[in-house]
Amino acid sequence: MTTLNATANTALVNRARVTYGIVLLAMGLFIYFFFGLNTQSGLETTFGLNLAGSQAIPISDLVVPSQLTVYLMAGIAIFFGAFQLARGVKATGALIAIIGATFIVAFLTWAAQGKSFNLTGMLSSSLVRATPIALAALCGVVSERSAVINIGIEGIMLISAQAAVVTASLTGNLYLGLFFAILLGGLVAALHAYLVIRFKVDQIVSGVAINIFGTGLTSFVSSRFLEKNTDLLNNSGVFPVVSIPVLSKIPILGPMLFENNIVIYLTMLLIVALHIVLFYTPWGLRTRAVGEHPKAADTLGVNVYLVRYVNVILGGMIAGLGGAYFTIGSVGRFDEIMTAGKGFIGLAAMIFGKWNPIGAFASSLIFGFADSLQVRLQILRVPIPSEFLLMAPYIVTMIVLTGVVGRAIPPAADGQPYEK
Amino acid sequence: MTEKKKSKSKSSEGIGGGSLGEALRVPALAVLTGLIIGAIAIVASGSNVFEAYSALFIGAFGDPVRFFSGFQQLFTTGETAGLLRAIYPFTESLVTATPYIFAGLSVALGFRCGLFNIGAEGQFFIGALCSAFVGYSIVGLPAYIHLPLALLAGAAGGALWGIVPGYLKARFGAHEVVNTIMMNWIAFRLSDWLLNGPMKASGFRPVTPNIEHTAELPRFFPDPLRLNWGFILALIVAYVLYWFLFKTTLGFEIRSVGANPDAARYAGMNIIRNFVLVMALAGGLAGLAGASQVLGVDHWVGQGFSAGYGFDAIALALLGKSHPFGVVLAALLFGFLRSGATRMQSMAGVPIDIISIIQGLVIIFIAAPAIIRWLYRLKSVKVEETVLTRGWGK
Numbered sequence: 001m002t003t004l005n006a007t008a009n010t011a012l013v014n015r016a017r018v019t020y021g022i023v024l025l026a027m028g029l030f031i032y033f034f035f036g037l038n039t040q041s042g043l044e045t046t047f048g049l050n051l052a053g054s055q056a057i058p059i060s061d062l063v064v065p066s067q068l069t070v071y072l073m074a075g076i077a078i079f080f081g082a083f084q085l086a087r088g089v090k091a092t093g094a095l096i097a098i099i100g101a102t103f104i105v106a107f108l109t110w111a112a113q114g115k116s117f118n119l120t121g122m123l124s125s126s127l128v129r130a131t132p133i134a135l136a137a138l139c140g141v142v143s144e145r146s147a148v149i150n151i152g153i154e155g156i157m158l159i160s161a162q163a164a165v166v167t168a169s170l171t172g173n174l175y176l177g178l179f180f181a182i183l184l185g186g187l188v189a190a191l192h193a194y195l196v197i198r199f200k201v202d203q204i205v206s207g208v209a210i211n212i213f214g215t216g217l218t219s220f221v222s223s224r225f226l227e228k229n230t231d232l233l234n235n236s237g238v239f240p241v242v243s244i245p246v247l248s249k250i251p252i253l254g255p256m257l258f259e260n261n262i263v264i265y266l267t268m269l270l271i272v273a274l275h276i277v278l279f280y281t282p283w284g285l286r287t288r289a290v291g292e293h294p295k296a297a298d299t300l301g302v303n304v305y306l307v308r309y310v311n312v313i314l315g316g317m318i319a320g321l322g323g324a325y326f327t328i329g330s331v332g333r334f335d336e337i338m339t340a341g342k343g344f345i346g347l348a349a350m351i352f353g354k355w356n357p358i359g360a361f362a363s364s365l366i367f368g369f370a371d372s373l374q375v376r377l378q379i380l381r382v383p384i385p386s387e388f389l390l391m392a393p394y395i396v397t398m399i400v401l402t403g404v405v406g407r408a409i410p411p412a413a414d415g416q417p418y419e420k
Numbered sequence: 421m422t423e424k425k426k427s428k429s430k431s432s433e434g435i436g437g438g439s440l441g442e443a444l445r446v447p448a449l450a451v452l453t454g455l456i457i458g459a460i461a462i463v464a465s466g467s468n469v470f471e472a473y474s475a476l477f478i479g480a481f482g483d484p485v486r487f488f489s490g491f492q493q494l495f496t497t498g499e500t501a502g503l504l505r506a507i508y509p510f511t512e513s514l515v516t517a518t519p520y521i522f523a524g525l526s527v528a529l530g531f532r533c534g535l536f537n538i539g540a541e542g543q544f545f546i547g548a549l550c551s552a553f554v555g556y557s558i559v560g561l562p563a564y565i566h567l568p569l570a571l572l573a574g575a576a577g578g579a580l581w582g583i584v585p586g587y588l589k590a591r592f593g594a595h596e597v598v599n600t601i602m603m604n605w606i607a608f609r610l611s612d613w614l615l616n617g618p619m620k621a622s623g624f625r626p627v628t629p630n631i632e633h634t635a636e637l638p639r640f641f642p643d644p645l646r647l648n649w650g651f652i653l654a655l656i657v658a659y660v661l662y663w664f665l666f667k668t669t670l671g672f673e674i675r676s677v678g679a680n681p682d683a684a685r686y687a688g689m690n691i692i693r694n695f696v697l698v699m700a701l702a703g704g705l706a707g708l709a710g711a712s713q714v715l716g717v718d719h720w721v722g723q724g725f726s727a728g729y730g731f732d733a734i735a736l737a738l739l740g741k742s743h744p745f746g747v748v749l750a751a752l753l754f755g756f757l758r759s760g761a762t763r764m765q766s767m768a769g770v771p772i773d774i775i776s777i778i779q780g781l782v783i784i785f786i787a788a789p790a791i792i793r794w795l796y797r798l799k800s801v802k803v804e805e806t807v808l809t810r811g812w813g814k
Contacts, residue, residue: 151597199788204536204597205738209783212731216776223771224465344601387613394602394609398584401594 017088020095024081027099032074035110039067045109048118054255056248066113073106111382122369122376124256128330130361130368131267132157132339135322136346137353137360138267138274143189143315144355145278146308147291147413151207152192153319154343155214160185160323162218165334166226168236168327177236177328178263178321185320186313188214193312197305200417211343219336226334238332239263263329266321274357287311291411294418304418319343341394348397355411363400367393447739447746449792450785451753454778461777462770472768479763480756482509504641509759511647515717517755519544521654522709523729524736524747525661526578526702530596531742532665533698534678539585539600540706541730542607543578547707548714549611550577552721553619555631555714566634571711578707579700581607586699590692596699604730615723627722637716650712655748657708662744674698706733728776735779738786754779 047062080098108117136153143150160181168177192210195201226234239261248258257268278284289297290307298304322342327334345367352366353359374389382389459469483506490503523540530537537543551574558566585599612626621629637648665671676684677694685691709729714721736754740746761772785792792798 195784195788199790201784201788205787206784208536208538208731208734209780209787212735212776212783213780215731216773216778216780220461220465220771220773220777223773341601341605344598347598348602385613385617387609387616391606391609394605398588398594398599398602401598402588402592 021081021085024077028074028077031106035106036070039070039110039113041067043114045112046116048116049120051120051255056251056254059251066109069109070106073102077102111380120252122372125372126368129371130364131264132322132325132342133346133349133367134361134364135318136343137349137364139315139319140347140350141360143312144414145291146287146311147411148308148312149203149415151204152210154339155211156185156188156319157323157339157343158214158218160320161326162334164324165236165327166233169233174328178324181324182317182320186317189316190313193309203415222336234334236328236332263325271357271361294413345397348400352400370396446789446792450782454781458778467770472764472770475764475767476760480513480760482506511645513755513759514651515646516759517751518650518654519709519713520751520754522705523733524751526705527733527737528742528747530702532678533674536597537702539603540733542604543581543703543706544710544729545607545611546581547574547578548710548721550574551711552628552714555635556629563634570635574707574711575704579704582699582703586696590695628720630719646717648716650716658744658748735783738783
């Protein structure tokens with residue numbers, strides 16, 4: 001039996017080795033043929049490292065010869081591909097990083113040949129664009145760690161986004177808007193929790209119903225009230241950017257991390273806080289126990305229902321913060337269906353981040369990067385239709401979900417109702 | 421309010437009694453409760469409920485006064501114009517119901533196999549684009565070849581959009597809910613590009629050219645009435661799906677996989693093949709929904725063509741309890757609601773989005789019959805619980 005398993009394992013390892021090797025080789029050739037041959041020799045690519053209007057200490061920009069850099073990237077990919085085929089490396093994470101990094105560097109160098117590309121600006125906007133995705137992912141992490149799937153994040157974010165902008169416009173107080181967004185997020189999540197815990201409604205069906213309800217409600221309110229009274233109800237302004245003294249002076253990192261608005265600071269704070277709560281406090285231990293084996297947790301005196309209610313509502317409040325980001329955190333206005341699938345992308349980020357707050361944030365950054373890349377490339381007039389660039393985050397989500405890049409295991413009881 | 425509810429529940433019990441009444445009771449009460457809460461929303465938004473709901477009724481079925489005068493005209497002068505005008509709202513409701521039948525069947529088929537197809541919207545759009553492409557790009561074919569070809573293209577396009585998440589689910593366990601939604605967004609972006617580029621008709625608007633007459637689904641009545649063979653086709657497809665699910669071995673396999681995949685695997689059924697097959701068929705059905713809309717009603721495709729059909733289809737499948745005949749009934753109901761809501765919007769100024777609110781509520785009530793039973797003090801009955809979906813990649 002063990003020998004059988006061992007042979008099966010070696011076969012699997014071999015297959016993985018060959019697959020990664022071939023992918024690396026293919027990537028190298030792809031870079032050479034598509035980017036390398038299309039890059040004119042003698043041109044230079046400028047990567048801007050300073051953000052206009054930021055307080056960071058200015059540093060000199062990074063200027064590289066375009067063609068040489070692209071060829072270098074092709075060379076690196078082919079070298080590692082050949083090495084992988086010949087010897088085999090177990091560190092798949094490093095291989096994926098090489099595949100991603102060579103492609104992105106080559107792609108950007110090619111796209112910005114003879115032009116200037118602001119790298120710091122893009123990294124900074126990646127974080128901004130990752131914020132709603134990260135918040136959706138955190139909402140997912142908190143509720144799914146207690147084994148309740150919440151697929152209605154999109155609907156919750158829409159309702160909160162609208163509540164935030166209407167409250168803030170009416171009262172002129174953005175913090176009141178933020179408060180109501182979080183409150184409403186918690187309330188809708190409480191409805192979800194009540195349906196799936198008390199009535200044992202199928203969790204996915206309840207989530208979908210919340211999405212439909214949220215879309216319908218916000219569109220109804222929008223076309224009935226907001227469109228006619230834009231100035232009174234749908235014009236709130238946004239949270240100002242707050243620079244943190246000293247830290248914001250650091251080049252590159254300063255403008256990226258320490259010149260943001262309150263929603264983004266709260267998000268970063270939440271990531272750290274949730275990590276500590278989930279893994280270093282009694283409540284986190286109870287939550288994870290309820291998510292893995294509710295019966296055992298119940299036997300030891302943990303109130304399974306209470307833990308689930310609290311976690312789902314907490315998750316809803318986090319999603320409410322995410323909703324507030326869309327309006328009072330970024331544009332100051334509500335548009336119908338403005339979340340554009342971010343709630344679902346957040347769920348993919350949660351899975352990719354292995355139901356872990358920090359992992360979820362890291363994978364949200366990848367989606368944020370893909371999202372902001374597409375905007376920058378439109379500015380650079382890359383000869384690829386912008387619609388295809390807009391598809392990138394969705395395609396990345398689908399690839400992530402296949403588990404090709406590392407299998408994720410959900411909490412054991414995820415999605416199952418608990419019966420005493 | 422409670423008095424009213426109690427009397428309603430009694431009357432519905434009076435109608436019911438048999439097993440059919442038992443099966444219809446919860447959906448009927450769910451719709452009723454949805455309408456009552458919708459009425460509250462209408463009042464809250466400052467409109468007149470009576471005015472709104474009577475506009476909804478006339479918009480859905482037609483004005484009884486016009487029916488009367490139409491018949492009078494037919495018997496006295498032999499003219500049919502008056503009667504045709506009277507049945508116009510009713511036929512429009514059937515026209516609206518046609519894509520709902522197809523799309524609802526698509527989601528219902530998925531449920532039968534334990535798959536949640538939220539991608540009907542994208543499949544619908546891609547199906548419509550494919551049939552439109554065959555419809556306008558091929559010139560000079562006779563109708564008996566061109567029309568089936570255009571329908572087939574729609575089904576194939578939808579099927580392709582369904583196979584991708586189906587395969588990813590079967591092979592990698594990637595959850596179909598997220599993947600079908602991603603496929604929806606990819607379909608929207610792709611259609612943005614197609615309608616502004618390769619498939620754009622000459623002119624300013626991002627729409628496809630009109631399809632050839634040979635690809636159109638024939639209509640039953642002269643022009644303003646748009647009822648066409650698509651409706652009959654939808655009914656036929658619903659019957660075929662019923663036969664397929666309940667009278668064939670393959671249908672039995674699909675239902676077994678849906679009811680208990682582990683048991684089905686031990687019985688030697690191929691789970692992967694069933695998942696891919698069902699998602700392909702479901703995508704094909706949603707594609708046919710788009711095809712019927714473009715070939716029978718609009719004759720061209722524009723942006724936002726499929727807006728809302730995917731989510732409506734979920735409500736339909738739940739409302740119809742994933743049974744083809746139930747879906748047809750639910751689709752007719754939604755056809756009447758949607759068609760009537762258009763008139764309600766123009767006559768009473770109530771935004772059409774109110775229907776989405778009602779739908780969201782109806783889904784919740786159908787999925788949680790306990791709420792309805794508690795609300796109307798119904799006796800709980802033992803019903804066979806069908807598993808609709810599962811957690812991530814299990």
